[in-house]
Amino acid sequence: MERWSGMDTLSQGLARRPEPGAAVRTAVRRFWPLTAGDRVWMLVVCCLSLLTALGETAAILLFGELTDGALREGDLDGFWTPAVQWLAVAVVTALLGYLGNSLAALLAERFVLRLRAAVFRHLQTLPPHYFQRHRHGDLVERLTGDVEAVEQMAVSGVLQGVSALLGALLYAAAALWLRWDLALATFLTAPLFLYAAKVLSGRMSAVSRQERRADGALTSVVAEALDNMPFTQAYNRERAEAQRLEGAARAWLRAAVRGARLDEGYRQSIEVVETLCVLGIIGLGAWEISAGRMSLGQLLAFAAFVGYLYPPIRSLGGLALTATAASAGAERLFDILDARPAVRDPEVPAARADPAGPPGAVDADGTDSPPGVVGADGTARTVVAAGPGAGKALGTGEPKSPGGRGPAAAPRLPARSGGGRLELRGVRFGYPGAGRSVLRDVSFTAAPGEVVVVTGPSGAGKSTLLALLTRFYDPDAGSILLDGTDLRDLPLDRLREHVTLLPQRAHVLSGSIRENIACGRPGATDAEIERAARAAGAHAFVRALDDGYFTPLAPRSTGLSGGQLQRIAIARALLRDSPVLVLDEPTTGLDASAVHHLLPALRRLSAGRTTVVVSHDMSVAALADRVLVLEAGHLAASGTHAQLLARGGLYASLQPGTAAG
Numbered sequence: 217m218e219r220w221s222g223m224d225t226l227s228q229g230l231a232r233r234p235e236p237g238a239a240v241r242t243a244v245r246r247f248w249p250l251t252a253g254d255r256v257w258m259l260v261v262c263c264l265s266l267l268t269a270l271g272e273t274a275a276i277l278l279f280g281e282l283t284d285g286a287l288r289e290g291d292l293d294g295f296w297t298p299a300v301q302w303l304a305v306a307v308v309t310a311l312l313g314y315l316g317n318s319l320a321a322l323l324a325e326r327f328v329l330r331l332r333a334a335v336f337r338h339l340q341t342l343p344p345h346y347f348q349r350h351r352h353g354d355l356v357e358r359l360t361g362d363v364e365a366v367e368q369m370a371v372s373g374v375l376q377g378v379s380a381l382l383g384a385l386l387y388a389a390a391a392l393w394l395r396w397d398l399a400l401a402t403f404l405t406a407p408l409f410l411y412a413a414k415v416l417s418g419r420m421s422a423v424s425r426q427e428r429r430a431d432g433a434l435t436s437v438v439a440e441a442l443d444n445m446p447f448t449q450a451y452n453r454e455r456a457e458a459q460r461l462e463g464a465a466r467a468w469l470r471a472a473v474r475g476a477r478l479d480e481g482y483r484q485s486i487e488v489v490e491t492l493c494v495l496g497i498i499g500l501g502a503w504e505i506s507a508g509r510m511s512l513g514q515l516l517a518f519a520a521f522v523g524y525l526y527p528p529i530r531s532l533g534g535l536a537l538t539a540t541a542a543s544a545g546a547e548r549l550f551d552i553l554d555a556r557p558a559v560r561d562p563e564v565p566a567a568r569a570d571p572a573g574p575p576g577a578v579d580a581d582g583t584d585s586p587p588g589v590v591g592a593d594g595t596a597r598t599v600v601a602a603g604p605g606a607g608k609a610l611g612t613g614e615p616k617s618p619g620g621r622g623p624a625a626a627p628r629l630p631a632r633s634g635g636g637r638l639e640l641r642g643v644r645f646g647y648p649g650a651g652r653s654v655l656r657d658v659s660f661t662a663a664p665g666e667v668v669v670v671t672g673p674s675g676a677g678k679s680t681l682l683a684l685l686t687r688f689y690d691p692d693a694g695s696i697l698l699d700g701t702d703l704r705d706l707p708l709d710r711l712r713e714h715v716t717l718l719p720q721r722a723h724v725l726s727g728s729i730r731e732n733i734a735c736g737r738p739g740a741t742d743a744e745i746e747r748a749a750r751a752a753g754a755h756a757f758v759r760a761l762d763d764g765y766f767t768p769l770a771p772r773s774t775g776l777s778g779g780q781l782q783r784i785a786i787a788r789a790l791l792r793d794s795p796v797l798v799l800d801e802p803t804t805g806l807d808a809s810a811v812h813h814l815l816p817a818l819r820r821l822s823a824g825r826t827t828v829v830v831s832h833d834m835s836v837a838a839l840a841d842r843v844l845v846l847e848a849g850h851l852a853a854s855g856t857h858a859q860l861l862a863r864g865g866l867y868a869s870l871q872p873g874t875a876a877g
């Protein structure tokens with residue numbers, strides 16, 4: 217199995233420190249494909265920038281004409297023509313500026329939309345341990361703050377850079393045309409701006425990394441504090457939590473102030489350089505005017521050109537800093553994009569791909585994904601989207617065929633009725649990066665219609681076994697077969713249609729009860745939903761609610777009990793109607809009466825299917841055709857509940873009221 221070289225967030229922050237320029241180049245190279253489809257519009261923005269700069273150049277020349285023709289002479293006749301022309305130029309320039317800036321804002325937001333969708337799509341392919349090893353608040357920050365920071369470099373940065381460059385060239389050309397000798401004297405100062413930016417960019421890079429990390433840590437602390445609020449209140453931990461928040465906020469403040477100081481340092485030193493230049497020009501101009509080689513209008517126009525020339529040069533230097541800061545955000549996105557999914561769809565020749573599979577990955581804005589996106593080696597990757605693992609466009613390499621097998625054609629599973637035979641052959645597995653096997657030589661078979669309960673001491677590997685059955689991971693050795701086909705040879709979406717997981721805590725989606733049940737099989741009719749709810753023992757309490765099936769639920773504010781939510785989850789699983797069911801501690805946290813209501817529903821749910829249940833609950837074990845006892849990763853015993861009890865040993869010791877339970 218391919219190992220994921222995961223490290224925790226902090227150590228990744230400390231790892232590899234490319235120099236700022238290289239980091240920016242890598243980021244631009246990897247994210248640039250996301251601008252596909254908008255590049256023509258980016259060109260339009262650049263053209264509009266050029267036209268705007270031309271308009272401003274014309275305005276300055278008209279200003280010089282106005283000064284010499286009307287102001288110096290005190291002649292109103294010389295005022296009207298240049299004044300009307302100037303006004304016309306100003307209106308057209310304003311219009312072009314409006315169009316250009318609006319279009320640039322649209323392109324920037326579209327890039328954000330695509331980048332976030334691309335990172336999120338890849339995130340959805342990552343295995344459970346990735347989410348265990350990264351704080352959720354930090355991941356939220358990456359999908360929001362870091363994505364926006366990268367945009368500042370990849371789209372806004374490029375557009376502003378091109379526009380600044382065009383403006384600078386144009387104003388420089390105009391200044392040269394007006395007085396080449398004065399212009400050259402002025403240009404000598406330009407490298408000072410870029411030098412200041414270069415000196416600061418090294419420090420900016422380190423500060424930006426700290427700032428991005430501090431942002432992530434702060435969001436994490438807030439998210440965790442909100443999640444833990446009842447615990448915080450019940451244990452009088454308000455002060456401790458407030459201190460934790462303050463600690464994270466202070467770290468963020470320090471990083472933010474350092475960043476602001478660098479920005480401000482750049483801005484203010486540039487102001488001083490600019491003032492020096494302007495004074496120099498006025499001094500030279502005064503000398504030229506006194507020698508009769510220059511008019512006042514020419515001097516003012518020249519000074520205006522130089523006044524226009526500095527902002528683009530300053531902005532080019534500032535952009536170097538913005539890009540350096542953004543590359544710290546980009547590194548945090550690469551951390552996600554370079555993490556490898558633990559499992560991959562089998563390679564299916566395009567012509568043989570199942571037409572019933574989900575459509576190709578589509579951007580959040582409804583447009584097709586650009587074909588190649590941000591592969592670590594910069595190569596384009598094709599979005600195949602043969603299943604829920606369709607984040608392949610962002611992965612870092614093609615999947616290895618597990619166990620050294622070649623590319624596999626995707627076998628079709630049999631229809632719902634009759635199938636569902638599960639077979640484990642000598643399965644060994646250890647979590648990526650953990651370095652030890654959690655399951656060792658596990659072999660058993662579960663036939664259609666059979667209920668197999670897996671039990672054992674805490675940490676024996678029961679939940680891990682379920683993660684393999686639902687193919688969140690592949691075994692390191694051995695194989696798992698569904699109706700004779702290795703799970704690794706089945707498209708993930710097909711596999712997960714055939715194997716339904718009922719997790720320990722019922723998942724609640726934001727939406728009505730009806731929607732929560734219907735997500736088991738999108739498109740289910742009201743009658744089918746009600747039938748599933750009845751079989752799950754949920755119909756009676758749902759109907760008693762004011763809004764019945766339209767009662768809104770939200771992940772943390774359901775207003776339903778744990779047992780009721782579990783029955784909604786059972787209705788969802790019933791509707792899914794898959795041949796294999798995998799249940800993780802379905803009665804955990806429920807009292808005797810809730811379990812009493814749940815068991816008949818579980819019995820109906822498992823009828824005619826292959827059911828594997830992880831449970832410590834004896835009432836669930838009593839439902840089983842066979843009980844498997846896992847101990848330290850291997851199967852220690854198997855038999856019916858009664859047989860195992862009679863045999864004594866580990867199983868008997870697990871029962872409540874016994875010493876080793």
Ligand SMILES: Nc1ncnc2c1ncn2[C@@H]1O[C@H](COP(=O)(O)OP(=O)(O)OP(=O)(O)O)[C@@H](O)[C@H]1O
Binds near residue numbers: 345678679
């Ligand atoms: N993401 C992970 N990375 C590394 N090790 C893990 C990970 N998840 C679980 N483990 C380890 O794998 C072993 C088996 O864990 P598992 O959750 O499968 O046990 P379990 O039998 O389900 O326990 P319980 O009954 O307490 O839920 C444990 O030693 C655990 O520490």
